[in-house]
Amino acid sequence: MIRFELIKKHRHSRARLGKLITPHGEIDTPIFMPVGTQATVKALTSDEVKTCGAQILLGNTYHLYLRPGHHTIQKLEGLHKFMNWSGPILTDSGGFQVFSLNNLAKINEEGANFKSHLDGSSHLLTPELSIQIQQALGSDIAMVLDEPAPHDADKKVALESLERSARWAQRCKDVPQRKGQSLFGIVQGGMHTALRRESVERTTEIGFPGYAIGGLSVGEEKSLMLEMADFTAPLLPEHAPRYLMGVGPPEDLMACTQMGIDMFDCVMPTRNARNGTLFTSRGKVNIKNSMYKEDASPLDPECSCETCQNYSRAYLRHLFMADEILAYRLNTLHNVAFFLNWMERMRTAIRDDQPIDWTYPQEKINLG
Amino acid sequence: MIRFELIKKHRHSRARLGKLITPHGEIDTPIFMPVGTQATVKALTSDEVKTCGAQILLGNTYHLYLRPGHHTIQKLEGLHKFMNWSGPILTDSGGFQVFSLNNLAKINEEGANFKSHLDGSSHLLTPELSIQIQQALGSDIAMVLDEPAPHDADKKVALESLERSARWAQRCKDVPQRKGQSLFGIVQGGMHTALRRESVERTTEIGFPGYAIGGLSVGEEKSLMLEMADFTAPLLPEHAPRYLMGVGPPEDLMACTQMGIDMFDCVMPTRNARNGTLFTSRGKVNIKNSMYKEDASPLDPECSCETCQNYSRAYLRHLFMADEILAYRLNTLHNVAFFLNWMERMRTAIRDDQPIDWTYPQEKINLG
Numbered sequence: 155m156i157r158f159e160l161i162k163k164h165r166h167s168r169a170r171l172g173k174l175i176t177p178h179g180e181i182d183t184p185i186f187m188p189v190g191t192q193a194t195v196k197a198l199t200s201d202e203v204k205t206c207g208a209q210i211l212l213g214n215t216y217h218l219y220l221r222p223g224h225h226t227i228q229k230l231e232g233l234h235k236f237m238n239w240s241g242p243i244l245t246d247s248g249g250f251q252v253f254s255l256n257n258l259a260k261i262n263e264e265g266a267n268f269k270s271h272l273d274g275s276s277h278l279l280t281p282e283l284s285i286q287i288q289q290a291l292g293s294d295i296a297m298v299l300d301e302p303a304p305h306d307a308d309k310k311v312a313l314e315s316l317e318r319s320a321r322w323a324q325r326c327k328d329v330p331q332r333k334g335q336s337l338f339g340i341v342q343g344g345m346h347t348a349l350r351r352e353s354v355e356r357t358t359e360i361g362f363p364g365y366a367i368g369g370l371s372v373g374e375e376k377s378l379m380l381e382m383a384d385f386t387a388p389l390l391p392e393h394a395p396r397y398l399m400g401v402g403p404p405e406d407l408m409a410c411t412q413m414g415i416d417m418f419d420c421v422m423p424t425r426n427a428r429n430g431t432l433f434t435s436r437g438k439v440n441i442k443n444s445m446y447k448e449d450a451s452p453l454d455p456e457c458s459c460e461t462c463q464n465y466s467r468a469y470l471r472h473l474f475m476a477d478e479i480l481a482y483r484l485n486t487l488h489n490v491a492f493f494l495n496w497m498e499r500m501r502t503a504i505r506d507d508q509p510i511d512w513t514y515p516q517e518k519i520n521l522g
Numbered sequence: 523m524i525r526f527e528l529i530k531k532h533r534h535s536r537a538r539l540g541k542l543i544t545p546h547g548e549i550d551t552p553i554f555m556p557v558g559t560q561a562t563v564k565a566l567t568s569d570e571v572k573t574c575g576a577q578i579l580l581g582n583t584y585h586l587y588l589r590p591g592h593h594t595i596q597k598l599e600g601l602h603k604f605m606n607w608s609g610p611i612l613t614d615s616g617g618f619q620v621f622s623l624n625n626l627a628k629i630n631e632e633g634a635n636f637k638s639h640l641d642g643s644s645h646l647l648t649p650e651l652s653i654q655i656q657q658a659l660g661s662d663i664a665m666v667l668d669e670p671a672p673h674d675a676d677k678k679v680a681l682e683s684l685e686r687s688a689r690w691a692q693r694c695k696d697v698p699q700r701k702g703q704s705l706f707g708i709v710q711g712g713m714h715t716a717l718r719r720e721s722v723e724r725t726t727e728i729g730f731p732g733y734a735i736g737g738l739s740v741g742e743e744k745s746l747m748l749e750m751a752d753f754t755a756p757l758l759p760e761h762a763p764r765y766l767m768g769v770g771p772p773e774d775l776m777a778c779t780q781m782g783i784d785m786f787d788c789v790m791p792t793r794n795a796r797n798g799t800l801f802t803s804r805g806k807v808n809i810k811n812s813m814y815k816e817d818a819s820p821l822d823p824e825c826s827c828e829t830c831q832n833y834s835r836a837y838l839r840h841l842f843m844a845d846e847i848l849a850y851r852l853n854t855l856h857n858v859a860f861f862l863n864w865m866e867r868m869r870t871a872i873r874d875d876q877p878i879d880w881t882y883p884q885e886k887i888n889l890g
Contacts, residue, residue, distance in 0.1 A: 193840065197847040201832075222815065222840040229816050230836055238832045447590065448597050464569075464606045468598055472561065472590040479565040479850050 156336040158395045165507040167412035176242040176294040177334040181209045183416040186497045192217045193237040197486040200239040207494035210242040212419045216251030224290035232292030245293035247284045281325040289332040298326040303344040305374035312344030320356040338364040354389040365390045366397040387413040404514040423493045427485035433492040437519035446471040459491035524704040526763045533875040535780035544610040544662040545702040549577045551784040554865045561605040565854040568607040575862035578610040580787045584619030592658035600660030613661035615652045649693040657700040666694040671712040673742035680712030688724040706732040722757040734765040755781040772882040791861045795853035801860040805887035814839040827859035
């Protein structure tokens, strides 16, 4: 089981400094969780992810259920051992991928019928199966299966989805727990504050050791996402960790940390790395830009990651233009390190009661 | 400049133990050189290649000339710094890729006209340009530009190619040398022993600090390759290093080491890694095989590489089936380590005057 210690509150915002104690180690919050979709943070070894500063990884139940299969991972003594990661792991419920990778997924009260994106085979993901898969994977934190409403859902649709999510949450909780695994609830309610409030009430009534805010960052305007997170976060129990799912760019991590969110995950650092978009202390850059062709400087002179310590912008650009595997590695290594350092910088500010008053440009920049 | 010390001869074969001293460090021979085509041994960092036991890398002049361009690498202080490899580097002449990647390459006395495989632009690779590129790259050992004959060339064609190669070799030698760089000659002569002998005479007459055997492993039967190497190697000066270009699988490295070859290079360990073919102490395996789906054993229990120390066959299979970048990394890391350990095992046998009497199966095997 997990335990959450609220160490201190920030003087300048609603940000919180905490410690989340799990069977596989302690996590300093607020924290960013790199995403290890298919039992690997894409392009990196688990050792490297650790060197980047990762304290907890996210594993995708949907992907691991389909390949190699949760029974296979269970026979191999669980996801930690399988991927050689000894730290904490949080698994999602699989629901998000069912809906985002399957336009034809059909939901009824029992669960979500979907076809595998790999071979078209038919599957039914129920709340119970989601938990069974997560138990087989052996994660430290499991998530309830929920049904997120589309970002433009009207109040009626969002309410139905909220109510089904609440019933599914109870079914997830009713599955006998795996020893050592904790189950987090998820708040839904679309873009409707009244429904968000209702979902908080229903989810906390069931009762979980941690709560996620779901159904955000799913296509809505950024300002609306921030408004919903800002409204919902303070409604959640103070002494439980708060996890904002699927967020986000550095500026959103900064804004939402100040709302009192403790945990984040996003594929942005890893996916953008593979597209050649790299995060630096001055802003996002496009490493393909010809201005870096003969640039001998490190990508980010303020970064101490292996990429910035050993390689030039010119080399990173060359590798990317030549479609070399090493490009994806070095880019990912840097971006993950950047996101983790970004969170550490905020933790330091909270600890020292310094304002989190720096900014991060949303648009790409050119390095001089 | 390089210096070659012949340390001892093997009691049981013509194998030799040597030391090649270069401006960037010493190399124990016989040695295998991993290929760093585009300024990276595909999928690995230079640090990892070193951890695998690599003492010298090969860089491809053709690829680096086209992208990012040798002038760019020169401005960035050379290939060593560009790719963060502090050990010795040997560069090829670019000729092999000109011919193998360009069906339309046209050769005349001046050089080889070819079109870039990247953008179709026209280029003329002369002996002088090849050396200039290699000087700009700053390799420790440069190779002369030669014109290999097709493996089925008749004696007349092979002789013409041999004679042109000899004239080009002289032109390469006539280019003022870069301080610290050594130039190796290359023996041609197709599959004709008389011509191989003549090429040795003409090449040694020009005089180089090291000699390669070229034009082998280009499509001929393996037995013919071995016959030509076996014939040619002892004709070469005893006190200069002998380099068999483009060879080869473990069994050929073993056979040719016993003929007195000191240096080898081949894309086999890196390319096969990306195809899922892994070299183990028992033989080559196909990691895709479903028999490894739940196999918790390390790939090769006798191997001490990072892949075998940290991951199971089941995980390697999963990563490969899921097309994860980490699959190419871990596979390459292991294969390169295997090839380098293979050479070390032979060096130990030569040193201890033990016979090199083990075998390596040519066909793929299944691990039990």
